[in-house]
Amino acid sequence: MEVWRVNVRSQSLSREELFQSWERLGGRGLLARIMVDEVIPTCNPLGPNNKLIFSPGLIVGHMLSSCDRISVGGKSPLTGGIKESNAGGRTGLHLTHLGIKALILEDEPENEGWRVLRLEGDSAHFESANDFDGLGVYAAAEMLLKRYGKKVAIALIGPGGVMGLASAGIQNIDKDRVPSRINARGGLGAVMGSKRIRAIIIDKSGGSKPDIVDHEAFKRAQAEFNQALMAQPQTTVYHDYGTAGMTLMCNGFGALPTRNFSSGEFEGAEKLSGEYMREILLNRAGESRTSHACMAGCTIQCSNIFGGEDGKRIVSPLEYETIGLMGANLGIESLDTIARMNWEVNDLGLDSIEVGAALGIAADAGLWSFGDGNKALALIDEIRIGTPLGRVLGNGAAVTGKVLGVSRVPVVKGQAMSAYDPRAIKGTGVTYATSPQGADHTAGLTIRAKVDHLNPKGQADLSRSAQINMAGYDTLGACSFAGFGFGAAPGTIRDLLNARYGWKVNGDVLQDLGRETLSLERLFNRKAGFTRADDRIPEWMTRESIAPHDAVFDVSDSDLDAVFDWD
């Protein structure tokens, strides 16, 4: 495996052997290592000194169920700190088949044009993308597929990334060539935009699967992992209901963000539930699907295709975080409306969590009324047009709160919280507060732990363990839902890595990778100017309680500061 370093100014590729310290890592861990080794922590995230890095995880390339994820990273224009955002789709798999362990985009171009970066065989090509001007993600992906054929993988940005908005992500086509697997969080689409790369085409036709040192051992571990994964009840739940299975659970805990995080309980939760969505989708004819895989080989298939009453696809997938942030959080109880909003932000190439949070703040500021889906769609259209208000919203919740003069802003390190209110699921609140990534449920969700989520005691320990696990999985390239399988058969991680690489790691490898990754990320952030003062839930959430449990965030600062007790 190699590092491919692409300079966007000189439009040149340099292929490099891996340093030893980079070889042991992949995905999120390798990103953190490269960022610490190479990127000036105080640089302008949208300037020439930032780098945009694509790194498949350590076990990517073999179509292990839910384990072909692509990590993308750089310095975040949203948080000002390190950022890793991972996604499914084809990008991770295809990069590994070209032998690329890390693709690093460097510098900034001198002229204003837009380019497609095409990787194939052993070379990189810059091709004009100026004819994509004004196209949304869906139309652009279609054009790219026409031009480059259906066999390639594509990672692209939309108008949001082109505009440099801090909520812009990078979209990857899935196994059905739909560009909906998004490296959503932290504004990495704007970083890609600052490099003036509209899309990356990965043509693996000249490549091959990564080597496996011990095929038999790999197969055995894979079978054991698959069996364990299939035996987990969550696999069935996610298959049937998708992530929307979370809605009622979260509402039951009083943690469903409602009307800009002013309540943890939404009267329309039932209509936003996975159960209700399944009923709708099964009843609707046409393209609707209740389960659907984002990556080849995935047995969970938590994704879905949300079709309208006319049978035509509105969006795919419709996920819980979007339902939470653009549904309950905006007082909207129509899944059809949420699906339409979701399509719009996807087409713009934006993070639906960040935009949903920004719209909630805008409603609190009186710019529109909670529940008015048409007005919400009109505001998303302002982003597309690029009006000042649109640019405010597209730059995320923190900027929106600042501009509109709203204090109730649910962010940590400038990044919007996901659909778990930290006052009612306090372990996840600890994760929001302390994760080097900013508020992010994927950095360590604790909702499934059998604890009293309202009790502040013990939540730091719970979050620590979840954060280490997730940093480990993100380094492997494993979806967090693969974790249900790995959790039941933990030895398989060790076995897969040893078989794949000929290593002799022991059963602690997930923990070791997780801790190393988090330490590297924290090191980068420290150099970028982050301190304990940044590891806090917004002050107002320690004061303003939410229904139904009258809960505030009351995990102590000393508990928060003890999360990274090894670092």
Added chain:
Amino acid sequence: MEVWRVNVRSQSLSREELFQSWERLGGRGLLARIMVDEVIPTCNPLGPNNKLIFSPGLIVGHMLSSCDRISVGGKSPLTGGIKESNAGGRTGLHLTHLGIKALILEDEPENEGWRVLRLEGDSAHFESANDFDGLGVYAAAEMLLKRYGKKVAIALIGPGGVMGLASAGIQNIDKDRVPSRINARGGLGAVMGSKRIRAIIIDKSGGSKPDIVDHEAFKRAQAEFNQALMAQPQTTVYHDYGTAGMTLMCNGFGALPTRNFSSGEFEGAEKLSGEYMREILLNRAGESRTSHACMAGCTIQCSNIFGGEDGKRIVSPLEYETIGLMGANLGIESLDTIARMNWEVNDLGLDSIEVGAALGIAADAGLWSFGDGNKALALIDEIRIGTPLGRVLGNGAAVTGKVLGVSRVPVVKGQAMSAYDPRAIKGTGVTYATSPQGADHTAGLTIRAKVDHLNPKGQADLSRSAQINMAGYDTLGACSFAGFGFGAAPGTIRDLLNARYGWKVNGDVLQDLGRETLSLERLFNRKAGFTRADDRIPEWMTRESIAPHDAVFDVSDSDLDAVFDWD
């Protein structure tokens, strides 16, 4: 002297004796002490845990020339750090005559109405200010003077503070009852707005001058200071040309911010000069005045009244920083236009530096064309109306750059630079970078030092000395121009303090006060999350050079980190 603590929720006053550690300080130094002792550094600047503090300097109350300044402070909504902003006018003098060494506004009100806080004798009164809705600063001040009489001092906010904009200041009436002496920087007007206090009336009729322990010694020192001040050539220059005398000097150094800091040289500089302005004002009949005092007793009288061709006052005063940021920085070369823009931002109660910088960024973003004064006025009007774009601009340069996607943003710690480009006056650049206040020339201007301002060597030493001096003067309540007199007769500071308070301080007192103040400010900022990474000039200024000297900012990080070598 006492501390008056006003709780805006309970609308109650508590009068307290001074702690010993507070007694020795005043103005900026006392603010820093109170902030460190009482304010949670991570609090929301616009929430109940921030405090708004008014503190006259140590030698305020005696009408010493240029030494009756009022320091106002709190946690800044613009920088997120400690903020002190001082101004002339009557507020400082009147507070001392009521025996108030610090007025502290605490908490936040429960209901939405606006109040006037009236201080008189030994009591504080809350009176309705709801009839001020929609009024600008000038009309509001007129109404207040009608209601409370001409003998009071007034500190008030305008629509900007009411809207909670981070560029909002607090205005104080001057000796002619014009509300133009502004605690401009860092958004303290928004902090006052968050307390829902529209104006503070200080009625000193029941009060008296502060005690002086040794009248004879005080008089002697005062006479010596006055003599020294009058003998300084700068006193004459500032009397005749005002601060606008800086324009040609700065342009000559290649440091006049031009078209959003893209050049250090403005082809229209001549027309923005103090010399040209003097000629205009002498020629124009009517209200124009080339010199004018902001505080009773000031012998320098650097202020002016800028009248139009019809003889009517456009604005008073028109200062160099406004001319720089709203003139050259916007490509505008008409003093009449700049004066009109200045009146508008004054009437809104905003910092003309911050708004000027924001407008420069908006021009870079293509929202308007440099030089188009009518469009600039129209954009200021957007702030008044409160459109999203207006709120973006009114929240200052950093937010404007973020929202509009412009990288060329001249800020440090979120605060816009004043009218000295740090690439050409590098010592002032060191001050911008390292001052706990964010970019601010009043924290330590170095332009008058006889050094090569383009040479990065030695600038940290120069800035250190200037920053210590300025923190000292701000603690005394002395205008920086009083410093010309104190510089020539340094023993008078010691003599004035010892005579006034019966102390036995020595000749190092200015240095000691300055260092102590800076150390306290840095301590607060550290707890608020600031690190060395915040003590930097924006990265682009280290890369992008300006005409005519092709200068970049190249003072080393190690030099920057060595500024506070005692701390």
